[in-house]
Amino acid sequence: MSLKIVVLAKQVPDTHNVGKDAMTAEGTINRSALPAIFNPEDLNALEQALRLKDAFPGSTVTILTMGPGRAADVIREGLYRGADNGYLLTDRAFAGADTLATSYALATAIRKIGDYDIIIGGRQAIDGDTAQVGPQVAQKLGLSQVTYAEEILKVENKNITIKRHIDGGVETVVAPLPILITINSSAAPCRPRNARLVMKYKRALGVQEKSALGDQLPYAELYDQRPYLNLAEWSVADVDGDLQQCGLNGSPTKVKAVRNIVFQAKESKTLNGSESDVESLIVELLDNKIIG
Amino acid sequence: MNNLFVYCEIEDGIVADVSLELLTKGRSLANQLGCQLEAVVIGTNLKDVEKQVLPYGVDRVHIFDGENLYPYTSAPHSAILINLFKEEKPQIALMGATVIGRDLGPRVSSALTSGLTADCTELEIGSHEDKKLGKTYDNLLLQIRPAFGGNIVATIVNPEHRPQMATVREGVMKKEILDLNYKGEVINHDPKAYTDSLDYLVKVIERHVEKSKNNLKGSPIVVAGGYGVGSKENFALIYKLADVLHAEVGASRAAVDAGFIEHDRQIGQTGLTVRPKLYIAFGISGQIQHIAGMQDSSIIISVNTDPDAPINKIADYVITGSIEEVVPKMIKYYKQHSK
Numbered sequence: 001m002s003l004k005i006v007v008l009a010k011q012v013p014d015t016h017n018v019g020k021d022a023m024t025a026e027g028t029i030n031r032s033a034l035p036a037i038f039n040p041e042d043l044n045a046l047e048q049a050l051r052l053k054d055a056f057p058g059s060t061v062t063i064l065t066m067g068p069g070r071a072a073d074v075i076r077e078g079l080y081r082g083a084d085n086g087y088l089l090t091d092r093a094f095a096g097a098d099t100l101a102t103s104y105a106l107a108t109a110i111r112k113i114g115d116y117d118i119i120i121g122g123r124q125a126i127d128g129d130t131a132q133v134g135p136q137v138a139q140k141l142g143l144s145q146v147t148y149a150e151e152i153l154k155v156e157n158k159n160i161t162i163k164r165h166i167d168g169g170v171e172t173v174v175a176p177l178p179i180l181i182t183i184n185s186s187a188a189p190c191r192p193r194n195a196r197l198v199m200k201y202k203r204a205l206g207v208q209e210k211s212a213l214g215d216q217l218p219y220a221e222l223y224d225q226r227p228y229l230n231l232a233e234w235s236v237a238d239v240d241g242d243l244q245q246c247g248l249n250g251s252p253t254k255v256k257a258v259r260n261i262v263f264q265a266k267e268s269k270t271l272n273g274s275e276s277d278v279e280s281l282i283v284e285l286l287d288n289k290i291i292g
Numbered sequence: 293m294n295n296l297f298v299y300c301e302i303e304d305g306i307v308a309d310v311s312l313e314l315l316t317k318g319r320s321l322a323n324q325l326g327c328q329l330e331a332v333v334i335g336t337n338l339k340d341v342e343k344q345v346l347p348y349g350v351d352r353v354h355i356f357d358g359e360n361l362y363p364y365t366s367a368p369h370s371a372i373l374i375n376l377f378k379e380e381k382p383q384i385a386l387m388g389a390t391v392i393g394r395d396l397g398p399r400v401s402s403a404l405t406s407g408l409t410a411d412c413t414e415l416e417i418g419s420h421e422d423k424k425l426g427k428t429y430d431n432l433l434l435q436i437r438p439a440f441g442g443n444i445v446a447t448i449v450n451p452e453h454r455p456q457m458a459t460v461r462e463g464v465m466k467k468e469i470l471d472l473n474y475k476g477e478v479i480n481h482d483p484k485a486y487t488d489s490l491d492y493l494v495k496v497i498e499r500h501v502e503k504s505k506n507n508l509k510g511s512p513i514v515v516a517g518g519y520g521v522g523s524k525e526n527f528a529l530i531y532k533l534a535d536v537l538h539a540e541v542g543a544s545r546a547a548v549d550a551g552f553i554e555h556d557r558q559i560g561q562t563g564l565t566v567r568p569k570l571y572i573a574f575g576i577s578g579q580i581q582h583i584a585g586m587q588d589s590s591i592i593i594s595v596n597t598d599p600d601a602p603i604n605k606i607a608d609y610v611i612t613g614s615i616e617e618v619v620p621k622m623i624k625y626y627k628q629h630s631k
């Protein structure tokens with residue numbers, strides 16, 4: 001048995017490593033100052049896909065991502081670890097998408113890919129933490145879903161057995177293929193890049209990346225000789241998307257307002273860590289029956 | 293028609309606290325809107341389940357009691373909600389931001405192309421003006437949540453699509469019985485009329501649930517550590533203080549991500565919400581996502597080497613100092629002065 005697996009992956013700003021230089025004077029985040037990374041749980045998902053490929057020779061792993069031209073990096077990182085190919089959904093019309101419009105775009109692209117047994121992605125992306133895109137893609141494709149998955153235990157007779165997290169525990173479920181799965185951060189970490197694959201794919205470029213280089217593109221002739229160095233990009237038209245359901249147009253949620261947080265400053269007592277300060281604080285808390 | 297719906301989660305025949313909290317919130321929102329509050333309960337062997345929900349001021353409870361509806365699986369529960377919502381056309385639908393709610397909500401919202409906002413920290417009713425369309429919408433659900441980047445809070449609305457859907461974590465809203473004898477209508481539906489046999493393909497073959505290992509939510513004193521604690525070893529200091537004070541230990545997400553402490557102790561927007569009598573924050577800078585989970589504590593003490601840490605603004609006592617120096621002194625003087 002061989003499996004056709006599509007990995008949903010997103011390039012995200014690294015919100016876990018917000019350095020001091022990433023803050024603007026107004027105290028908001030300067031997104032462009034944050035490094036763009038492979039969404040961590042999508043890497044966990046990629047690992048599960050690659051394990052299936054190892055277990056079932058002849059299986060293929062396809063990376064599907066949506067984003068600007070530089071998001072082709074996600075596909076390269078996937079190829080470096082053992083994925084077979086990838087598609088970057090990229091179009092101005094996809095911009096401003098909420099989770100519903102994002103899932104619409106991904107679902108139409110998956111229909112275009114056509115043949116699949118397993119769609120797998122991270123449980124959620126660290127820039128929004130909504131965990132909505134996976135289930136919404138599943139619903140749009142009419143697929144069963146298993147979210148919060150920890151490990152794929154086995155695939156047998158077109159049935160898949162999965163261990164997943166639930167609130168306060170774990171459960172094991174069995175489901176027929178095809179299926180959509182989302183993977184938790186507690187699942188096995190992704191394998192490192194493979195040196196041989198890095199050599200093979202390090203010059204792979206998306207269409208936008210290539211055209212940005214123009215005449216400066218090194219080894220231009222390579223891209224005709226080795227078609228796998230050309231990373232595929234799809235626009236709304238390429239996936240036969242309905243513009244009304246893409247991007248801002250297809251997003252039912254609107255941001256009404258954003259406000260900066262001004263904490264109601266309390267009257268606070270300022271102390272230092274000296275013996276006498278800590279002692280008087282403890283005595284005050286004891287006297288007021290806050291502790292004790 | 294056009295009422296406010298709450299999906300009620302069930303574990304072992306008991307309606308989850310988060311659902312009862314949402315019923316409480318839902319009741320007050322429904323009063324503001326002048327609409328009814330309706331609850332949906334889906335499961336197996338649900339006899340008398342209405343007694344658990346009606347006291348929260350539920351006007352109608354929809355019960356779907358059938359085989360293979362417990363434990364929860366995605367497809368039959370979402371099919372029931374989707375079909376029920378098509379009939380009832382709720383204006384608002386709320387569910388817990390639990391594993392179940394976060395599995396179910398997006399599926400339902402996708403089928404109905406309605407917007408869904410995850411992990412709201414506040415829900416209000418208000419109006420929204422779309423300047424481009426020159427149109428004002430009244431009585432919308434304002435879904436408020438901290439947004440990317442920490443220092444901002446975004447208010448999200450779904451002007452055109454119904455139901456307006458939102459998830460909220462356990463503990464964020466308060467649970468309060470309205471009237472033990474509240475009279476509401478009980479509607480028993482036939483689950484088969486709302487689901488297809490193909491909705492039952494995913495089977496749960498093994499399940500193991502433990503009661504929460506910590507009592508963070510109920511503890512009157514919470515001692516929390518952040519990234520500034522620096523190591524797992526230093527967290528042992530925090531645990532020691534907690535032991536002496538009979539407190540529970542909480543943490544920021546940065547501390548959890550760094551592997552200093554388990555995830556089930558994370559406090560904040562995507563963790564637990566606590567309201568203790570005393571909250572001591574050690575080495576926590578105080579990003580909004582963390583503040584969202586502890587700001588209602590009665591007394592807040594911040595221990596931080598940075599005198600300008602944002603959390604200091606909401607603290608009653610600010611100790612400028614390091615964990616290593618302050619914690620042992622707290623233990624020492626507590627032991628000395630308490631009998």
Ligand SMILES: Cc1cc2nc3c(=O)[nH]c(=O)nc-3n(C[C@H](O)[C@H](O)[C@H](O)COP(=O)(O)OP(=O)(O)OC[C@H]3O[C@@H](n4cnc5c(N)ncnc54)[C@H](O)[C@@H]3O)c2cc1C
Pocket residue numbers: 015126127128129440441442517518519520521522543544545546547558559560561562563564574575576577578579580581582585595596597598601613614615616
């Ligand atoms: C979608 C989303 C959801 C999130 N949800 C949550 C959530 O639920 N809960 C949560 O907590 N965060 C959450 N976050 C993360 C949040 O934005 C912050 O990154 C996080 O709270 C920071 O944790 P911290 O204060 O421990 O770390 P830092 O911000 O790194 O602060 C460390 C602090 O320790 C102090 N310090 C350093 N050394 C010492 C010492 N020796 N003694 C005393 N003080 C010292 C420093 O001065 C600093 O103030 C979320 C973020 C996103 C994007």
